[in-house]
Amino acid sequence: AQSVTQLDSQVPVFEEAPVELRCNYSSSVSVYLFWYVQYPNQGLQLLLKYLSGSTLVESINGFEAEFNKSQTSFHLRKPSVHISDTAEYFCAAQGSSNTGKLIFGQGTTLQVKP
Amino acid sequence: DTGVSQDPRHKITKRGQNVTFRCDPISEHNRLYWYRQTLGQGPEFLTYFQNEAQLEKSRLLSDRFSAERPKGSFSTLEIQRTEQGDSAMYLCAGGTSGIFEQYFGPGTRLTVT
Numbered sequence: 001a002q003s004v005t006q007l008d009s010q011v012p013v014f015e016e017a018p019v020e021l022r023c024n025y026s027s028s029v030s031v032y033l034f035w036y037v038q039y040p041n042q043g044l045q046l047l048l049k050y051l052s053g054s055t056l057v058e059s060i061n062g063f064e065a066e067f068n069k070s071q072t073s074f075h076l077r078k079p080s081v082h083i084s085d086t087a088e089y090f091c092a093a094q095g096s097s098n099t100g101k102l103i104f105g106q107g108t109t110l111q112v113k114p
Numbered sequence: 115d116t117g118v119s120q121d122p123r124h125k126i127t128k129r130g131q132n133v134t135f136r137c138d139p140i141s142e143h144n145r146l147y148w149y150r151q152t153l154g155q156g157p158e159f160l161t162y163f164q165n166e167a168q169l170e171k172s173r174l175l176s177d178r179f180s181a182e183r184p185k186g187s188f189s190t191l192e193i194q195r196t197e198q199g200d201s202a203m204y205l206c207a208g209g210t211s212g213i214f215e216q217y218f219g220p221g222t223r224l225t226v227t
Contacts, residue, residue, distance in 0.1 A: 043116065
């Protein structure tokens with residue numbers, strides 16, 4: 001079955017500390033992988049994506065994710081978080097059909113504390 | 115702002131009533147997706163349109179659900195005889211063939227009492 005698993009439902013962290021949000025995908029999905037962020041009372045926004053090429057992809061606000069084919073993982077990291085990074089983060093993979101539909105993980109709530 | 119709008123933003127209805135939601139993507143979005151998100155879960159795919167053609171429907175989409183995209187622009191999602199289990203956030207996303215990103219609207223939160 002096509003699935004994406006986010007291993008942590010909540011991640012509390014202090015401001016300026018590093019953080020890693022974990023994501024694993026089943027081998028039956030495509031290797032087009034995404035992280036979306038949902039700030040309180042806002043819609044989903046694309047944070048970064050892996051389509052091909054370099055396995056390390058970066059966002060404009062300091063997040064990065066590494067595609068690891070052997071471990072079927074696409075973990076999200078940031079070396080130093082800010083209060084403003086508090087949000088829900090969703091890992092997603094494109095399904096194996098040609099429609100481009102996304103298979104989402106359950107989400108991880110990042111709580112940045114002062 | 116993704117340019118994708120949804121209306122209404124909130125809908126409260128009584129069990130058994132019919133509801134209709136609207137999604138307006140930007141003109142470049144020939145692809146349109148509907149997802150459903152329940153509390154504490156990630157969005158789940160419901161259905162997909164390429165232009166006006168509905169090309170895929172999830173098994174989650176029971177016979178009470180119908181979606182249309184009559185002119186390949188805006189789309190509507192109708193739920194007939196609503197049930198309490200239909201309470202969720204309904205998300206619409208637009209996309210363009212050959213470009214992998216999907217751009218989400220703010221969602222319509224449905225509460226069935």
